[in-house]
Amino acid sequence: MSTEELRREQQFVSLVHERLDQLRDEAEAALNATIAQVGTGRQARVERDIGVIEHSASLAALNAADTGLVFGRIDRRDGVTHHIGRTGIRRDDAERTPLLIDWRAPVARPFYLATGHEPMGLRRRRHITTQGRTVTALHDEIMDLADTTRTGHESHDADEVLLAALGSARTGRMGDIVSTIQAEQDRIIRAPQRGVLVVEGGPGTGKTAVALHRAAYLLYAHREQLSKRAVLIVGPNPAFLGYIGEVLPSLGETGVLLSTVAELFPEVHATGTESPAAAAVKGRADMADVLAEAVRDRQQVPDKDEPLVVPHDDGDLVIDWGMAVEARHKARETGLPHNLARPHFVFRIIDDLTTQLADRIGADPYGGPNFLGPDDIAQLGKAVAASSDVHAAIATLWPPLTPQEFLADFLAEPVHLPAEEAALLRRATGPWTPADVPLLDEAAELLGEDDSAALARAEAERARQIAYAQGVLEVSYASRTYEFEDKDDEDSEVLAAHDIIDAERMAERQEEADHRSAAERAAADRTWAFGHIIVDEAQELSQMAWRLLMRRCPTRSMTLVGDPAQTGDAAGCESWQEILEPYVGDRFEHTRLGVNYRTPAEIMALAAEVRRSKDPAFEPPRSVRSTGVEPWEVTVDPAELAATVAARVAEAPREGRIAVIAPAALHAAIADAVPDVSATGEPDLTRPVVLLDPRGAKGLEFDTVIVAEPDLIRSASAQGVNDLYVAYTRATQRLGVVRTSGPRGTEAA
Numbered sequence: 004m005s006t007e008e009l010r011r012e013q014q015f016v017s018l019v020h021e022r023l024d025q026l027r028d029e030a031e032a033a034l035n036a037t038i039a040q041v042g043t044g045r046q047a048r049v050e051r052d053i054g055v056i057e058h059s060a061s062l063a064a065l066n067a068a069d070t071g072l073v074f075g076r077i078d079r080r081d082g083v084t085h086h087i088g089r090t091g092i093r094r095d096d097a098e099r100t101p102l103l104i105d106w107r108a109p110v111a112r113p114f115y116l117a118t119g120h121e122p123m124g125l126r127r128r129r130h131i132t133t134q135g136r137t138v139t140a141l142h143d144e145i146m147d148l149a150d151t152t153r154t155g156h157e158s159h160d161a162d163e164v165l166l167a168a169l170g171s172a173r174t175g176r177m178g179d180i181v182s183t184i185q186a187e188q189d190r191i192i193r194a195p196q197r198g199v200l201v202v203e204g205g206p207g208t209g210k211t212a213v214a215l216h217r218a219a220y221l222l223y224a225h226r227e228q229l230s231k232r233a234v235l236i237v238g239p240n241p242a243f244l245g246y247i248g249e250v251l252p253s254l255g256e257t258g259v260l261l262s263t264v265a266e267l268f269p270e271v272h273a274t275g276t277e278s279p280a281a282a283a284v285k286g287r288a289d290m291a292d293v294l295a296e297a298v299r300d301r302q303q304v305p306d307k308d309e310p311l312v313v314p315h316d317d318g319d320l321v322i323d324w325g326m327a328v329e330a331r332h333k334a335r336e337t338g339l340p341h342n343l344a345r346p347h348f349v350f351r352i353i354d355d356l357t358t359q360l361a362d363r364i365g366a367d368p369y370g371g372p373n374f375l376g377p378d379d380i381a382q383l384g385k386a387v388a389a390s391s392d393v394h395a396a397i398a399t400l401w402p403p404l405t406p407q408e409f410l411a412d413f414l415a416e417p418v419h420l421p422a423e424e425a426a427l428l429r430r431a432t433g434p435w436t437p438a439d440v441p442l443l444d445e446a447a448e449l450l451g452e453d454d455s456a457a458l459a460r461a462e463a464e465r466a467r468q469i470a471y472a473q474g475v476l477e478v479s480y481a482s483r484t485y486e487f488e489d490k491d492d493e494d495s496e497v498l499a500a501h502d503i504i505d506a507e508r509m510a511e512r513q514e515e516a517d518h519r520s521a522a523e524r525a526a527a528d529r530t531w532a533f534g535h536i537i538v539d540e541a542q543e544l545s546q547m548a549w550r551l552l553m554r555r556c557p558t559r560s561m562t563l564v565g566d567p568a569q570t571g572d573a574a575g576c577e578s579w580q581e582i583l584e585p586y587v588g589d590r591f592e593h594t595r596l597g598v599n600y601r602t603p604a605e606i607m608a609l610a611a612e613v614r615r616s617k618d619p620a621f622e623p624p625r626s627v628r629s630t631g632v633e634p635w636e637v638t639v640d641p642a643e644l645a646a647t648v649a650a651r652v653a654e655a656p657r658e659g660r661i662a663v664i665a666p667a668a669l670h671a672a673i674a675d676a677v678p679d680v681s682a683t684g685e686p687d688l689t690r691p692v693v694l695l696d697p698r699g700a701k702g703l704e705f706d707t708v709i710v711a712e713p714d715l716i717r718s719a720s721a722q723g724v725n726d727l728y729v730a731y732t733r734a735t736q737r738l739g740v741v742r743t744s745g746p747r748g749t750e751a752a
């Protein structure tokens with residue numbers, strides 16, 4: 004191996020790190036200087052806040068780039084050489100010459116796409132492996148067969164670097180793949196931003212990795228637009244979001260909100276659970292019509308023969324059927340949601356009641372015109388409008404409703420559903436469930452928010468702040484520096500708060516203390532429109548969940564990744580066409596990933612058999628590696644199940660992570676037998692051994708996986724085969740199966 008070549012590369016890597024350190028120092032200094040700025044005008048403050056956000060983001064990006072900063076080099080036929088890294092770095096010269104090319108820049112593309120057949124102008128491609136700031140290995144690929152120069156670092160196996168990455172022990176947190184993105188993945192990562200892109204692929208084909216790198220790429224290529232609107236990444240459960248959560252920060256990206264659908268209704272925590280059958284009913288698209296009908300039910304009229312009588316100082320008022328029907332018709336005619344149409348109903352009824360009152364009070368007993376003039380009638384109207392009895396009566400007909408109130412009422416007595424489905428949903432109390440969240444969102448749309456009360460509250464709060472600020476100013480004025488008193492201090496040059504800022508301005512200043520990023524603001528706003536939405540495990544989402552997500556992305560700039568063969572949720576969709584048709588017709592791109600980077604061929608063969616029991620023609624993705632280690636399987640007495648699992652866990656190699664995947668009903672027994680494993684709460688994936696049920700294992704991976712009672716998993720639900728397929732395909736190295744029935748196990752681990 005040529006040490007000279009290594010030495011030269013080391014020199015370069017050290018140079019880039021020095022420059023990174025310098026840029027970091029500069030960014031830190033700029034940040035501190037911006038924080039210290041004491042401008043007074045509104046403009047100055049806004050500029051300062053923007054400056055702080057920008058400098059903090061660039062500092063975070065520079066800090067994140069430190070590990071594995073330089074990982075590639077391309078030598079072009081025209082003699083130009085580029086180093087590729089996690090971020091772009093320029094020299095400190097007048098031209099600011101590029102020193103390191105960001106992996107997302109167009110210039111870097113041949114590093115990922117060039118092949119011997121299609122060299123894209125390259126002579127050589129080099130992978131640079133580093134540990135900290137030290138170069139430990141170089142792998143060169145010759146792209147131009149006519150080139151006879153040799154460095155001594157030529158790879159015998161073109162996939163050596165990839166295979167090394169795939170074979171490494173797992174940490175419980177997903178890592179980025181910037182240095183080894185494969186050509187089929189690169190094409191998806193850099194696909195145009197517009198429209199809906201569907202990425203389908205079997206287990207381990209890198210769908211999640213690609214989705215996250217696509218987010219980083221889009222933020223790089225469309226920073227201006229996306230940093231304002233933020234990118235939303237939707238995952239199946241919080242443990243999964245924790246698992247992938249460090250990939251984007253490691254790429255220096257912060258403008259992203261990671262969330263499950265269940266977390267997308269601000270201030271609602273969906274901690275409840277329910278049967279898959281109930282969740283499936285709640286997820287069906289026709290729930291939108293059911294809820295719409297239920298909202299119309301809340302717009303009542305009195306019975307024809309039983310008008311509403313409202314006591315009033317000037318005599319009882321009567322809201323009869325005809326009056327209410329007419330008012331309801333007018334209010335509905337506006338096409339507005341329930342709460343926004345409500346004032347139309349209210350005004351109409353108040354008008355009618357005023358007329359009723361005026362007709363009665365001002366009636367000429369001899370049949371002449373009404374005695375009352377317009378002013379008198381206006382007075383009567385005011386009194387009617389101010390009557391709490393009138394409002395209470397109107398509220399029984401057309402109540403103002405919050406989504407929470409409405410849905411709680413609906414679930415207490417589900418209407419417009421067949422009896423057996425209503426029985427599944429009926430629930431008097433209890434916390435919200437994840438399947439309730441899309442229903443709350445639907446309800447919020449149907450109800451609308453009459454924000455006049457909220458605006459009034461905001462105005463009152465502002466008045467309170469102004470009064471408070473005025474108080475502060477008065478104190479500041481009262482405590483003028485008395486040493487100047489004898490010098491007629493009204494003209495003194497000492498400035499105090501009251502001289503430079505009035506109370507209203509001071510109140511504004513408090514409001515502006517909102518330094519939240521776009522992602523944070525998006526999280527708190529149900530009506531936020533994201534710049535791009537990425538959905539992982541997209542096959543799991545119900546049709547109602549899709550309605551929620553589509554509302555969050557009016558531009559339909561979306562990337563959906565998933566695998567219908569892994570669908571576990573009874574409400575999940577099995578066809579992309581079915582999911583997307585209502586929103587974009589057939590105008591979406593559909594691409595596939597066909598190589599499994601996670602699961603070795605030996606394990607994949609067993610997993611494929613599971614799927615074939617449902618679909619004999621099933622073809623799994625091709626595994627990129629085989630390890631020579633066959634999966635093992637043992638059959639034991641039910642009484643020995645937990646102890647056997649514990650023994651197999653104890654025997655498994657300690658490097659990396661181990662998962663026991665078992666039906667939830669067995670968790671308590673297994674947790675008792677396996678040391679350091681918890682059966683309750685959110686699983687901590689960074690622990691050496693984790694206990695999960697198949698759904699909880701979705702999207703995750705472990706060096707060793709032990710599946711307990713596969714037959715129970717398979718028979719647990721209509722999606723049981725898919726769940727077992729998911730469980731088997733979580734392993735990166737070793738798979739073991741412990742069962743209490745079925746084929747007698749043969750091999751020990």
Ligand SMILES: Nc1ncnc2c1ncn2[C@@H]1O[C@H](COP(=O)(O)OP(=O)(O)OP(=O)(O)O)[C@@H](O)[C@H]1O
Nearest residue numbers: 180183184185206207208209210211212600601702
């Ligand atoms: N180009 C690559 N270089 C290195 N590692 C890769 C590459 N592509 C994928 N991987 C690794 O393969 C594993 C599987 O990737 P990922 O989790 O993205 O697959 P997936 O398609 O989402 O799987 P599943 O559908 O089973 O959840 C991860 O460890 C990922 O880092």
